[in-house]
Amino acid sequence: MTITRETTEANQAHWRRVLGKDRAPVVVERTPTQAERYAAWSASMRAAERKAPASEGRTVVAARATAFTAYQVGDQRHATDGTLWRRVA
Secondary structure (H helix, E strand, O other): OOOOHHHHHHHHHHHHHHOOOOOOOOOOOOOOOHHHHHHHHHHHHHHHHHHOOHHHHHHHHHHHHHOOOOOOOOOEEEOOOOOEEEOOO
């Protein structure tokens, strides 16, 4: 007994009729892979960062810089983006 495409298709058609499922199976929408989900999330985060005001990004940089450094009021420091910061409080 040889299995050929014709016999396979005939068997599928026969059992669809027997089981009352005359239509071909519905194609299920493909779920995104983990890499695709991560890429979409990363793009949305980058878009949110571009929309954020510049002051928010600068406060994060200043907070990171002051975590291990004691600054005096009036001290000036250069942030990573090149802006000059003056300690006011």
